Amino acid sequence: MEKLNVNGYRVQFSVLLLASILIIVISNLVYIRSVQTDFIETNLKVQAEVISGLISEDLAKIIFLEDPDIIASISYTLKAIKELHSAKFFDIDNKLVIKISADDKDAIAKDFLRIKTTIMFDGVHVGYAYINLFSEQLEAAKNKNQIYYRLFLFLLLIVTTFIVFIIDKKFISRIAELNFGLEVIAKERDFSKRLTVDSNDEIGQAKRHFNHLAQMVEEQTLDLTYQANHDALTALYNRNRLLELLEALLQNRPQNGFHAVCYLDLDQFKVVNDTCGHTVGDDLLCLISSQFLKVIESFEGATIGRIGGDEFIVLIDNQSKGKIHSVIHEIQTMTNEFRFKFLEREFEIGVSIGCILFSNEQTTSAELLSASDALCYQVKKMNRGDTLIRYLDDKQLLDYQKSMNWVSRINSSLEKDLFKIYLQPIVSTKKVNSTWNHFEVLIRLQENKKIISPIHFIPAAERYGLSKKIDAWVINEVFSQLSINPDFTNSLELISINLSVLSIVDKKFQKQVEALFDQYHIPTSKICFEITETGVISSIEEAIDFIRHFRELGVSFSLDDFGSGMSSFGYLRELEVDIIKIDGQFVKNITHDAVMREMVEAMIKIGHVTENSIVAEHVEDQKTVEMLKEMNADFIQGYFYSKPLPFEEFL
Structure with missing residues (x-):
């Protein structure tokens, strides 16, 4: 319900209108009363002058003749005038000539009107008259006016109130209703508010326009609310x-x-x-x-x-x-x-x-x-x-979430260039004291001066499809370093770069790699791509196509973690790789485990039969090195020679 605002336009206008009407009418009443009073007083003064005129001849005789009979005649004449209370007459020298009193008439000073007039005879100033007339007529007129005034004022209040009511109902209250509707919309955002259209005048039209606008806004608001909460395609919640x-x-x-x-x-x-x-x-x-x-x-x-x-x-x-x-x-x-x-x-x-x-x-x-x-x-x-x-x-769920948290970290690290290229030498067993010119590229993540191993983020990258982005970054970074360090590149025999299965099966990635070769002018004979046995088995056909395509361009391939899968030997010939890297889980135990030793030796022999070079990984001591040399392994990789170091350490 609308509340009356005492400071509002509606109240102020009503009070102002009422006050204006009252001021105008009261002012007119006061003016009329003043005019009436002046009129009565003027009449009384005229009476006094008439009295003076009546006795002016007799008064002249008294002044000049001092006849007692004339004085008695004047007294008798004046006392016969009922409005007269008393009178004094003076000659030109201000000497009292005659005094007439009405002692038998009840009066006090406030009940009569004092009038001074000049006495003229034949155009000659002969004296003065001070006449006191009873004011009963004046007071009666005043009292009568007072009654009329109060009655009229009462009727005026009724009429004015009625006029204000009519104006308020006809105009002001309707404007106030319109304002109230706008206030509801502005403060409460309630667009369902509608006004009663009670006429076809300007205010009625304004109300009609208000209702139309409110309806439009309400419909648009409902529509926008629906769109904000629902999927545009399926109409389900978004x-x-x-x-x-x-x-x-x-x-x-x-x-x-x-x-x-x-x-x-x-x-x-x-x-x-x-x-x-x-x-x-x-x-x-x-x-x-x-x-x-x-x-x-x-x-x-x-x-x-x-x-x-x-x-x-x-x-x-x-x-x-x-x-x-x-x-x-x-x-x-x-x-x-x-x-x-x-x-x-x-x-x-x-x-x-x-x-x-x-x-x-x-x-x-x-x-x-x-x-x-x-x-x-x-x-x-x-x-x-x-x-x-x-x-x-659930613990398993927490592990899943930790893995997913790497998604944002990997993307952020790629954008901020936080990944670092490391190299680990792959040393020939055939050349004694040879210079290192064969390396495997490894990746590390540097966050706040902390170096993070790929075992923490590569599984998540492969799980969530980010390994292609990492592979592309690594190839671009390695090619860039090779192009700006020609001495290192010229002395380089081979540098191996790991690729995920997601990269191998992606035709767009294949074209991206070709473009990088052209951009940096890197000799394809210097590059070896490493693929994991367990990774390519699930996409063997795509892997074969990828290998054949880049081998035709001069790129070498190595099969990493050989022996870790159940079908290693079956896929060896199909993949047409150049290098076999024996899984470190076999190599690290050959000095004290006869079974592992026989397995590694068998892998080396099979690799040589298929004309593949053999790299033994995770070599950490001299005894293992000597044993691998006896088995005719071609290359050795591991901490015995060097741990992975930043690229710049080998420049």
Whole structure:
């Protein structure tokens, strides 16, 4: 309800209008009363002059003749005038000639009006007259005016109040209502406020325009609110709204169960999107979203939203673990049965789910999303289309999260150029006291003067697809150093650079490497790419193509960690590598383990049969060196000769 503002325009205008009318009317009443009083006084003065005129001849006779009979006649005449109280007459010399009193008449000084007049006879000034007239007529007129004045003032107040009321109702209150509507919108952001349109005048039109504007703003606000909270493609909740709902869950501890954050990632969306086009991919997302929504709406306390691409979030509020399992099971069942058809093709669409259960843990929405994302990623790595459910404090989950934390650190380190190139010599067993001219490139991360080994970040880089970026950075950095240090490059026999399987299978990476050779003018014969046996087995065809392509350009290849896989010898001929590096887990034990010694010797013999050079890794003592020489190993690498050192140490 609208409150009356005493300082507002409405009250001020009403008071000002009322005061103005009263001032004008009262001023006129005072003026009229003054005019009436002056009129009565003037009449009394005229009477006094008439009296003076009546006796002016007789008074002249008294002054000049001093006749007592004339004095008696004047007294008799004047006493007959009822308005006369008393009179004194003086000659020109101000000498009292005659005095007439009305002692028998009741009067006090305040009840009569004193008038002085000049006595003229035949145009000659003969004396003065002081006449006191009763003022009853004047007082009666004043009293009568007072009654009229009060009555009129009372009626004026009634009429003025009525006029103010009419003006207020007709204009001011309607303007105040319009102002109140604007105030509600401005302060409370309540665009549902509507005004009553009671006329078609300017104020009524202003109210109508106000209502129209408020309706437009309300509709736009609702539309913007909807857009701010919903995904434009699927109409599900978007990331912002999901975070708000997740924050609300964090504020309310579950009573009899758990809250849950489930991260959903479609397994075959990329296939559809890449083969059928983005428009068809969008159609798939819309269809699967509607199916997700049907499942979720059948469960109390469950909400779903899309956070981007083919990734969705399901929030579950205060449910038992069994009920949470039921929600996930229904989602999996629906997705497994779902088929997406395009033209004559049919696609199966699976979903990988990582679900985090939490109750009263001290955490944040960002941490929960990160944890569920990490869990979902593990599902996709281990068994697509499956589900992992973990508690927030689960140790395995914490390990996943630590791994994911490396993603931002790796990206940041690449941007800030925090990675450093290290080299470790690979020493020939055939040349005594030879200069080191064969190296393996190794990478280290330097953060706040602390050197971090690749065993801490390479697994995360491979897991989250960042190994290609690291490989590209390493090749660019090594080629750059070789180009600006020609003496080192000319003396170099071979420098080995490790490549991940993700780089090998990527055609764009292949072209990127070719461009770097051209950019820095590096002789291909100086470069050897190292690939791991366990890495390439999963993509053997792509690895073979990559090796053949760059071998034709003059690049050498080495197979790292040979012997660590079950099918090492089977793939050896197919890969067509130049160098075999025997896994250090075999080499380091040959001095005291006969089985390991026989295995290493067999690997060396097989390598020579296939015309491969042999590098023995992790050599740390003289005895191992001598034994490897006896086995005819071609090269030795390890701390016995040198630990990995910064590139510049070898320049």
